[in-house]
Amino acid sequence: MTSLDQFVDNRLLHGRAHFNRDEALAAVNLNPDGLTAAITRLVKKQRLANPRHGFYLILRPEDQMTGAPDPxxxxxxxxxxxxxxxxxxxxxxxxxxxxxxxxxxxxxxxxxxxxxxxxxxxxxxxxxxxxxxxxxxxxxxxxxxxxxxxxxxxxxxxxxxxxxxxxxxxxxxxxxxxxxxxxxxxxxxxxxxxxxxxxxxxxxxxxxxxxxxxxxxxxxxxxxxxxxxxxxxxxxxxxxxxxxxxxxxxxxxxxxxxxxxxxxxxxxxxxx
Known part of the structure; x- marks a missing residue:
């Protein structure tokens, strides 16, 4: 099982700059509360953005200035x-x-x-x-x-x-x-x-x-x-x-x- 950071990096590597909560839970070695904490940490670090509950955007460095990629x-x-x-x-x-x-x-x-x-x-x-x-x-x-x-x-x-x-x-x-x-x-x-x-x-x-x-x-x-x-x-x-x-x-x-x-x-x- 992988960490959330590894999961996020792997998604970007395959050209998918988004994920939902269920996909992350199935892939990472975390329980629901642990996943929430890990997501919150990456949001604060501007690695993730959350346009809708349960749906997350993975921010590349160039996206961090605008807070999210072009919709x-x-x-x-x-x-x-x-x-x-x-x-x-x-x-x-x-x-x-x-x-x-x-x-x-x-x-x-x-x-x-x-x-x-x-x-x-x-x-x-x-x-x-x-x-x-x-x-x-x-x-x-x-x-x-x-x-x-x-x-x-x-x-x-x-x-x-x-x-x-x-x-x-x-x-x-x-x-x-x-x-x-x-x-x-x-x-x-x-x-x-x-x-x-x-x-x-x-x-x-x-x-x-x-x-x-x-x-x-x-x-x-x-x-x-x-x-x-x-x-x-x-x-x-x-x-x-x-x-x-x-x-x-x-x-x-x-x-x-x-x-x-x-x-x-x-x-x-x-x-x-």
């Missing part, structure tokens, strides 16, 4: 440990697909379960809930890509899901203007029919907002693919529902966009 290197094994499917989305996915404006300060993951956000070292992980029914429809290979790292692969939303997720969770994607910029940067890469098919699993108002922003960005084919969703809308909604007028009567002065049944209550600024 793309360990999000896949973490989610498998928790028994959950997932996709990296929003700002990190937009940057992956070529939105150079997105300097993602937060690592955002869409999951079919309510999970608590957390910080580890300099990294902040944010979990966005999507209903299990919609998630099961969307989290399919045809709509996902993979980010490669030295630790393997992680699932990331394809262009279509990235755009739709950003429109749905716009308040987590740098607001309406942030989504507008993402639509400008990567909208042309979306396949119109795939975009429309995926959009059927999203709230109608989110789809209409995305259609409007794609049109503003000059991506006519992609915007046109979403236009049929307007027929299902009964009333116009604000482009940015988070913006509340100081005087309610002034809301009547906002421009109405009939094509998308939106009240343009926030100016949209895009860098071309």
């Amino acid at each position: 793309v290197r360990w999000i896949d094994p973490l989610m498998k440990y928790q028994g959950l499917d997932y996709r990296i989305s929003l700002l990190r996915a937009a940057a992956f697909h070529g939105s150079s404006h997105q300097a993602a300060m937060v690592f955002q993951v869409v999951v079919p379960k309510q999970l608590r956000d957390f910080e580890i070292g300099r990294h902040r992980l944010q979990f966005l809930y999507q209903t299990s029914k919609a998630f099961a429809k969307l989290n399919q290979p045809d709509w996902l890509d993979r980010i490669k790292s030295d630790a393997g692969f992680a699932q990331v939303a394809g262009v279509e899901l990235t755009l739709l997720d950003c429109a749905r969770y716009f308040h987590k994607a740098a607001g309406i203007n942030g989504v507008a910029q993402i639509a400008k940067d990567i909208g042309a890469k979306a396949e119109p029919r795939a975009l429309a098919k995926a959009a059927a699993a999203y709230e109608n108002s989110s789809v209409r907002r995305l259609g409007y922003l794609l049109e503003r960005a000059g991506h006519t084919r992609q915007a046109n693919a979403l236009e049929p969703f307007v027929k299902k809308a009964k009333t116009a909604v604000p482009l940015d529902p988070s913006v509340k007028p100081l005087i309610e009567s002034l809301s009547e002065l906002h421009e109405k966009n009939a094509r998308w049944k939106l009240v343009i209550n926030e100016p949209v600024e895009i860098d071309f």
Whole structure:
């Protein structure tokens, strides 16, 4: 039987910079209390980090400055440990697909379960809930890509899901203007029919907002693919529902966009 230090070194030697408590208990010559003490010692020495109960990251010297490796290197094994499917989305996915404006300060993951956000070292992980029914429809290979790292692969939303997720969770994607910029940067890469098919699993108002922003960005084919969703809308909604007028009567002065049944209550600024 080996010590925890030897176990950790051996995992790194085989390219696995993570482990769970059960794996360690099976491999080391320690009882549960002894293992807890040994793990605590290595956490204090910055050899281990603990993003979730029972799951540990092995820190290389270069990771110790940031307190943990880039989450793309360990999000896949973490989610498998928790028994959950997932996709990296929003700002990190937009940057992956070529939105150079997105300097993602937060690592955002869409999951079919309510999970608590957390910080580890300099990294902040944010979990966005999507209903299990919609998630099961969307989290399919045809709509996902993979980010490669030295630790393997992680699932990331394809262009279509990235755009739709950003429109749905716009308040987590740098607001309406942030989504507008993402639509400008990567909208042309979306396949119109795939975009429309995926959009059927999203709230109608989110789809209409995305259609409007794609049109503003000059991506006519992609915007046109979403236009049929307007027929299902009964009333116009604000482009940015988070913006509340100081005087309610002034809301009547906002421009109405009939094509998308939106009240343009926030100016949209895009860098071309």
